[in-house]
Amino acid sequence: MNNQLLPERTVYLVSDGTGITVETFSNAVLSQFDQVRFKEIHLPFICSIEKAKEAVIKINNTANETGYPPIIFSTLVNIDIMNLLKTANCIFIDLFGTFINHIEQAIGHKSNNSIGRSHMVSDSEKYRNRIDAINFSLSHDDGQFVNQLNKADVILIGVSRCGKTPTSLYLAMQYAIKAANFPLTPDDFERNTLPATIVPFKSKLFGLSILPERLSEVRNERRPNSKYATLEQCRYEVSESEKMMRREGISWLSTTTKSIEEISTTVLQEIGLSRTLA
Amino acid sequence: MNNQLLPERTVYLVSDGTGITVETFSNAVLSQFDQVRFKEIHLPFICSIEKAKEAVIKINNTANETGYPPIIFSTLVNIDIMNLLKTANCIFIDLFGTFINHIEQAIGHKSNNSIGRSHMVSDSEKYRNRIDAINFSLSHDDGQFVNQLNKADVILIGVSRCGKTPTSLYLAMQYAIKAANFPLTPDDFERNTLPATIVPFKSKLFGLSILPERLSEVRNERRPNSKYATLEQCRYEVSESEKMMRREGISWLSTTTKSIEEISTTVLQEIGLSRTLA
Structure with missing residues (x-):
């Protein structure tokens, strides 16, 4: 089947850092679906309320234009920024939050909720x-x-x-x-x-x-x-x-x-x- | 605090392919925890029941030796292999499965459950x-x-x-x-x-x-x-x-x-x- 004939869905990859974790994940999980074409839109460095507001506008525009609420894959950590994103007309998938409680319980320690740590020159x-x-x-x-x-x-x-x-x-x-x-x-x-x-x-x-x-x-x-x-x-x-x-x-x-x-x-x-x- | 003095937990990264998605995810999510040292053990290419059985033995040995059930981050797709892994003494975190139902509902199509697609030379x-x-x-x-x-x-x-x-x-x-x-x-x-x-x-x-x-x-x-x-x-x-x-x-x-x-x-x-x- 010609790929161009497949229905298209928009996926936003939202991160407070480079977005490499979220894009790696998205790439892997979406490769499990071959009856849909995905249009990926990257929103890296969403680390302020201001940028989050701009993101919400973009996402809502996509929902209006396509007739479908876009899927959001998020590796956001800041709770205020994430809550703002969730107000958009979207299907919000929180990659870290979904597991963090589970991991906290497993190891008996709280996470530190800090952003963009994985690709920083911290060390x-x-x-x-x-x-x-x-x-x-x-x-x-x-x-x-x-x-x-x-x-x-x-x-x-x-x-x-x-x-x-x-x-x-x-x-x-x-x-x-x-x-x-x-x-x-x-x-x-x-x-x-x-x-x-x-x-x-x-x-x-x-x-x-x-x-x-x-x-x-x-x-x-x-x-x-x-x-x-x-x-x-x-x-x-x-x-x-x-x-x-x-x-x-x-x-x-x-x-x-x-x-x-x-x-x-x-x-x-x-x-x-x-x-x-x- | 000297990193060596932190308590250590073992994390297994289990995949049917290269394990790059699961290691990227693990690296990002575990960077949120700074009161624990993580020892990561990679088990890529777990694509047969035979290899899954060997993995279960390794995981159970770790549980016995450390006194803690290890955390498993999994990007396995094959359900039989995954179910076998889940019989190990571990905390099993299924990175794809957790979201796949949600995504299937969102886009109205079923996933094809095929393994190791993201880093294959398919295209x-x-x-x-x-x-x-x-x-x-x-x-x-x-x-x-x-x-x-x-x-x-x-x-x-x-x-x-x-x-x-x-x-x-x-x-x-x-x-x-x-x-x-x-x-x-x-x-x-x-x-x-x-x-x-x-x-x-x-x-x-x-x-x-x-x-x-x-x-x-x-x-x-x-x-x-x-x-x-x-x-x-x-x-x-x-x-x-x-x-x-x-x-x-x-x-x-x-x-x-x-x-x-x-x-x-x-x-x-x-x-x-x-x-x-x-």
């Missing part, structure tokens, strides 16, 4: 670690800088264009993990040994592989009609790299049908790295 | 756009490659080390936005004009600035005891860059106390780019 050491990890992953991309590989938390290896770079950056950005990456090249396959540079760090290596057909597509976008992009060359490199990883006892996975998030989650599990949002 | 065009945006932002970092600036969604400008690179990568990774960045340097301030390369794209420019004291700290970590890192040099560059952005009518913000998420959210709002999770 500057933690934040600095994250920026350091991003810089580390950038400078250790594709084996370009190798002097500090001893400081890497993980070193992703694999043939050119198998997904090493985006995965490294995601690990750094999301989890402050220093993720280097290092290519396996035809030279390595001819020598039939791991690149000497990474041999000392074998316990940190994790391999990525990919179906040759998909690799050939990706490489063709980058360098059309090159030998590098031929299916024959891709088959050779993938086969040799998998053989090498198997022989060296290096864990690896195929990225062909996986998102960056799925690859990263698996890498963290397999390498046994602690996973804490940065 | 390969969307996913390809995201990888393209990451590659674009990487290759257009720090003005190194400028041939395709016309394809940029936004071009961040500012002095060296003010936060352009991590913000560009975050915008690409999270929202598939092609974010280039371009430095403002002492040469530009002497000439007293915007770099000629970016003048044609003035409507896409967004400025980042930073307090000179903080900039000097950041630069000192990178190049200790250099002229580049002196407070005097930083004051000069920041003052000149802000003067230039003001004169040219370019929106800008100070990154000094802001996280990548806060900067990105503001950039998207100000530039009027649509914000859709990639």
Whole structure:
């Protein structure tokens, strides 16, 4: 069915901070509905009565224009701001409040009702670690800088264009993990040994592989009609790299049908790295 | 109070997919509690009865060892797997189920109860756009490659080390936005004009600035005891860059106390780019 023909509903994502928690949640829960198209409207930084009043006007306008009260997903914490929002013509879903009593009872402590805490630079050491990890992953991309590989938390290896770079950056950005990456090249396959540079760090290596057909597509976008992009060359490199990883006892996975998030989650599990949002 | 002295509670983050939604939610909601330390245990990819049984054993062990039933945040969708998890000695919090009836009533359609949809490569065009945006932002970092600036969604400008690179990568990774960045340097301030390369794209420019004291700290970590890192040099560059952005009518913000998420959210709002999770 053509997506454009589905009925449309408007969803407001209202937050006193960046709105990243509410958008992540909304994205996940609305993906369970495929008979409706959702139009998402973001209202981040709603942290004053003034801004809340403007939000109410927008929401009421949408209700009038569409004939449906919009759904509001809210991660608001301030009770006055939230109560004002609830006066709008809407279906109000309070993501935190719904659970907070339950959690308070479970742990025997009250919440502190403070706003926008999850993406604030409240803990500057933690934040600095994250920026350091991003810089580390950038400078250790594709084996370009190798002097500090001893400081890497993980070193992703694999043939050119198998997904090493985006995965490294995601690990750094999301989890402050220093993720280097290092290519396996035809030279390595001819020598039939791991690149000497990474041999000392074998316990940190994790391999990525990919179906040759998909690799050939990706490489063709980058360098059309090159030998590098031929299916024959891709088959050779993938086969040799998998053989090498198997022989060296290096864990690896195929990225062909996986998102960056799925690859990263698996890498963290397999390498046994602690996973804490940065 | 020393964080180590706080009572500790264990929280299990259980998901049939990557667990990114549940960890984002958990991180946000638990930041409301500062009298308890939380130990988070991730159980992603719980998508079979077999894995659910192993999870129940782990959870029960934690309950026995700590004397407290752990809190479970769940984004499980499969009802059999969820019911099995609920047999564990735990406080079970069902993030999706709690709201799904409410949403179903609001929109008049049933959910499809399918698992792990939010971080799957279900929509390969969307996913390809995201990888393209990451590659674009990487290759257009720090003005190194400028041939395709016309394809940029936004071009961040500012002095060296003010936060352009991590913000560009975050915008690409999270929202598939092609974010280039371009430095403002002492040469530009002497000439007293915007770099000629970016003048044609003035409507896409967004400025980042930073307090000179903080900039000097950041630069000192990178190049200790250099002229580049002196407070005097930083004051000069920041003052000149802000003067230039003001004169040219370019929106800008100070990154000094802001996280990548806060900067990105503001950039998207100000530039009027649509914000859709990639």
